[in-house]
Amino acid sequence: MTEIEQDAYTIRQARPDELHLLAAIEIDAFWVLHEAGAVDCEPTSLSLDVLKQSVAQQLLFVAVDIEDQPFGFLAGIRKDGSVHIAELDVVRRWQKRGVGRRLMEAAIAAARTQGAVGLTLTTDRQAAFNAPFYASLGFRILDDEQRPAVLTQILENEFAQGADPARRVAMVLRF
Template sequence: MVTQLPLDGVPLVKTGPSGVTIRPVRDDEVETLRQIERSAAQAFRLIEAFSWLSVGEVQSAEVHHALIKAGTNWVAVDEGDHPLGFLSAEISGRDLHICEISVDHLHQGFGIGRKLIAHAIDIATTRGLQAVTLTTFRTIPWNCPFYERLGFRVLDEDALSPRMRDVLDLEEAHGLRRDTRCAMRLDISAP
């Protein structure tokens, strides 16, 4: 954190990297994104029940490349165009579904994730979609509670679409207990 005094003498506090922008991911950045996801997962080391995620699999290069081709894989970069985080999504029906969002552990807590989510919402709005959806952990502070603060709501089991049920079932098949997960949705207002 850097504190500067502007001309009027009121302190300004600058946090995190300045000049973060969001742009589409390039094919040559896929391995960097996989490293960012591994770095982001280190936050789970401190939670005994989920510590295995810190050494778990990350999104495959093939999935990244497919989402790049679909135009739904974005990276947050600093002023030097160095990737700091990413958000990958897919369009399913009238929804933009967030598959993965990760910010390098050294850059977490500075609003980069918030900026990536805002970008996804803007894209969904521009494309005339109805909602942004995702699945996440119910009780981990930087998961469900974070998304709730951004306007997402938890979907009750009876409100799940067949696609969202399938996503949660697939996650469970990969070791993510269903009782720890939830599906969330942010409805898009017409522009």
């Protein structure tokens, strides 16, 4: 990545007036997961209630271009002392430029500042831009017996929506 490309976007807290823009980002990014075989369902997006909660907790970050238009986002929610990453998406034309990593770094920093014990998420174990990406940030996969009930419930909800149980995992980064 050239210096110009890196400076062509900024990571910042999302504003409430931007929430309506995030579904389009999530749906655009969905197709990459679909093509990788990670999902076999119709695209969905986070509820407005989850996004509002994430904003209220100062855990909704956006990647914006030089015109301050969002093209990626990360939504975190505090759960059981940790920050759960509910969603991380970057539109296809901005992928593979380090945007997802910078969004995750912002969430990790915010979780530390807010006194969380770590971060959790669920993801696809096989797609390179999912579990292997999170592992590069220090996350580790939780075995069934290590997984807290809240993450088991999230996984079960994902299975009910069409996610492949053989591919989905819960991951944690502890501080």
